[in-house]
Structures are given as C-alpha cells and as structure tokens.
Amino acid sequence: MADDTPQPLPRTEDLLLPPTAPPRTRTRTRTPKPSGSLASDTWRELRARPLVGLCAGVVLLIVLMAAVPDPFIALLTHDSGRCELIDSRVGPSLDHPFGFDLQGCDYLAQVVRGSRPSLVIGLAVTVGALLLSVLLGLLAGFYGGWIDGLLSRVTDVFFGLPFILGATVVLVAFPSHGLGAMTLVLVALGWTTMTRVMRAQVIGLKDADYVHAARSTGAGPLRLMVRHVLPNAVTPVVVVAMLNIGNVISGEATLDFLGVGLQYPALSWGLQLNAAQSYFLDFPHLLLFPALFLSATVLSFILLGDAVRDAYDPKLR
Template identity: 70%
Template sequence: MTDTIRTPEATSDTAEDTASPKAPPPSRQRASLAKDAWLELRQRPTVWAALVTLLLMTAMALAPGVFTSLLTEAGGRCDLADSKLGPSASHPFGFDLQGCDYLAQVIRGTRPSLLAGLAVTAASLLIAVVLGLLCGFYGGWFDALVSRITDIFFGLPFVLGATVILVAFPDHGLGAMILVLTVLGWTTMTRIMRSQVIALADADYVKAARMLGARPARLMLRHILPNAITPVVVVAMLNVGAVISGEATLDFLGVGLQYPQVSWGLQLNAAQAFVLDHPHLLLFPALFLSATVLSFILLGDALRDAFDPRLK
C-alpha cells in the first residue's frame, strides 16, 4: 500500500477551500443596505407621488413669484370689491377677504410652513445626535441629567407649551416660532438616538476597535453614528409633518404668525367665520397643508419599511 503524500501547496489550497467566507466590512454592508432600500423605495408609487408633491411645494416656497405670475392674473392686485368671490376660470381659487387672488396667497403661505418644518427638524436632529451620542456612550451623571430634562419636556403638552411661551412674547416672528418649536421638539429623537447608541456601544466591532486603541471620538463618529442614525432620520422625516401641523395650529389659534404675514394657519383662521357661505376660503389652504403633511408621513413610513430588517 502506497501512502499519499500531500504537498504544502495542496494543504494550503484545501485549508482555503474549507475556510468560512469572510464577512464583508461594515462600510460594504451599509452600502448594500442603502442600495437595497433605494431599489425598494423607487418601486413604490406613493414615494414618487410624495416626492413630486414636496418638490413642487419647495419650488413654491423658494420662488412664489414665479408661480403666481404663471398661474394667476394680476396675482398681486387686491380689490375689496372682489372680497370672498368664489373660484372662476381666471381665478381658480377665488378671492380672499381682502379681495386678493387666493391662489397667489395660498402659494405665498407655503414658505413659512415649509421653512418652519425643515428648520425645526434639522435643529432638533442636530441636538438629538449630539446629546444621544454623549449620553449613550458615556452615561453617568450627564446621561441622568439629560434624561430628567427630557422627562420634564415629555410632561409638557406641545401645543400648550408653545402657546404659553409665544403669548408671553407677543412681538415674535418666524424665527421665534422656529426657536420655540425646536426647544419643545428635540426630546423624542434624543431618546431614540440614546437607545441606539447604548445598544451599539457593546457590539463586537466597537469592542474590537476600542481594544485596537481607537479614541472615543473615533468610536462614536466612525463606528457608532453611521449605524445608529437611520432610525432617527426616519423619525425626523415624520417629524417635519408634525412640525408643519403644529405651526399651522399655532397660527390658527392666533399665537403664531400675525398679519400682514401669510401662512396656511392664518388663512384657516380667517376662513372659519365664513366656511358655510364661502367654503373655498377653508378648502384650498387645508388642501395644501394636508398634502404637504401627508407627503412627509408617507416618505417617513416608506423609509422605515425600507431600512428596518424586521419588516423584510
């Protein structure tokens, strides 16, 4: 019987063949997840409808004069003789209380609502990322202090708290509105960010990076933040619609923006006394407001479904 002699080359090849495949690096996994999410999102008609609606609203907010000149006749002219007239071929939205073309006024009301929603959400997201990273990573007395502060804000109703603050400062504008809504709106995203960081701080790849000498700043920014930010971004997308609704509610109650400023909430406030005789005054700003808020909600839900592996 002749013994089979294995050469070193054969032994090496066999070991390589039987070795388990290496796991892809985290950056490749994140890229694959984002690609899969985009492939799923672009197949949904609701996503495209929401995107088109929001792009149109953004264009109206950035350049309202372009749309009023294209869609209305003498959009800047106001005549009390036309007050509260209904829609017609030349004025599809009719006229408001001052006899101004209502389509032009509704288009001009897009800017403050959209600006408030985006600015408040961006500021709240920044606060949530910073505080959530620090609290979840370090813990200790700082985490306990921030947690107690968020508990206090959670116990304060959003609209009631904003109303009390804005009534105390009657000469306020859009900047003050954004500041107040940001102060009252950062808590939910901070809690979510903190919980994500706590869950990821004990992950194997974070422990390995720490053992290799990675500093806390690199651990947070390079290894934890990219994996913890997705749920917070999804909540932020949903939050834009909530902020726009909150801003319109404060305007409707009379504690938000004041005339001669133009917003959907102010238009709804002015229309409430004439809704039975002149329903167009309530219908069109409510339609624009609902379409904008619904678009952000649909996008947020779609992002959550696309990035949450438990829903696959």
C-alpha cells in the same frame, strides 16, 4: 438436453455504444440575488412602491412652490399684484381659480406664497431638533452615568408636556412671533423622541466588537463616537426626523390658527384658516384651498417618512 444451437455474435457497433441510461432531466436552480448595501436595498424597496413616487412628487412640488412662487402664480392665475376691496371674498372663476380673499387679493397667489413659512419652519425645526438630538443622545448613550440620568429626567418632563399646549404657553410670553421665535420654541419642544432613539442606538453599539478593537488601538472617546458609533447610529434618527416634518408643519399651522404663531401681515396656511373661520359657511373657498394644500403637504411627508421607515427596517416589509 442442452441447446447446442450457436448464438449470434454481437455486432461491433453494439459493443461501441454506451449502456442505455435514463433520460436526464435538466433542472434550473435559481440563484438568489445578492443583497447590496443597506442604502441600495432601501432605495430598491422604495422604488417598488407607487405611493412613494406620488408623495415625493407632491413634496417636490411644494418645495419648488415655496422656493420660487412667482412662476407658479404666473402660470396658474392672472394676479395683478394689487388687492381691491371690491373683489373681497369673490368666488373662484376661470381667471382666478381660487377666487379672492378678505382683502380682495388673488387667493391662489396668497395660498402659494403661504407655503414658504410653513415649509421653512417645518424643515428648520426638524434639522435643529435632529442636530440637538444627535448630540445629546450620543453623549448620554456613550458616557451613561449622571449625564444619562439627567437627560432621562429632562426628557420625561418634556414628554409630560403636550406639544401644542407647551408651545402656546411659551409663545404667549415671547415679545415676537416671527419665524425665528417659532423655530426656537418648536425645536425646544421637539427634540425628545429623536434623542431617545439616538441614545438607544448608541447604547447598543458602544460595546460592539469593532468599537472595542478601535479602543484597543488607542482611539479616544471623541474618535470612537464620531468615527465608529455615530455613522452606524444616526440612520434610524434620520428616519424619525422625516416623519417629524409633517407633524411640525401641522403644529405650526395649528399655532397660527389659534393666534399664537405667526401674526399678520405674514402669510401662512394657518393664518389663512384663521381668517376664514368666520366666513366658511358663506364663502367656503376661503377655508377649502389652504386646508387642501396643508393636508396634502402634511400627508405626503408622513406617508413618505412611513415608507422610508418600512423600507429601512426589514422586519416591517
């Protein structure tokens, strides 16, 4: 028997309410940060590395020391500017933190002034080799043919010649061993690696679509190389050049130490190491301080170049 009991009518406010829905969970979607230019990405990557700041600070300090040595000398030691043989090989003290050299000169002042030739040769050789490498690599990679073949054979010959041995043989034949001669010899022996990098970059870019588009508009070879290929190919070569600065400074000091580089009365870390080799057991400060400055400079340049290379190449991050 059906139940005829009347059911209560729904309330008006119940009719106005929407149907019950499950609670909505709010999820936050993280929008990826847009990538900027290659330069900005590289700079952001470098700033995130504390070691880069330390190495850059050491390099900046050495550059300032080489450019204006007198303020550093006045700040760090009591140098009278005179050399007294009675002070020869005297050890470090409060007034003279690095002691005295063989001639009785304040050793801290001599070490600070010795930074200039090493840094000048390192930077001059790197810039000269970079310019030569960019020119030769651009021509060989863009034109190919006999130019590329000739350059490849020449670079093979230079790669088979050890850097220090080749520089020693050439410098022995030079009548002068000044800054100019050292720079020319080291440039002549230090261009091969950067040239190969530049050549490889140009070969990979010369058939790019934008180069073909520029050629179709009537652009000549010179315009194509300078305006379209060179700006996109030179960055890896500059990175290699930064790595090369420390190697050149180390090579220059080695040649000075062997007696075929700069000659007395010039000042350089290599010459100071050469003078100290017979006395370092009895007077270790003569060897210790120029070796520390040389090692810190070379290591800072190499680590800074490594960091720039890693930041530039995303595959190495």
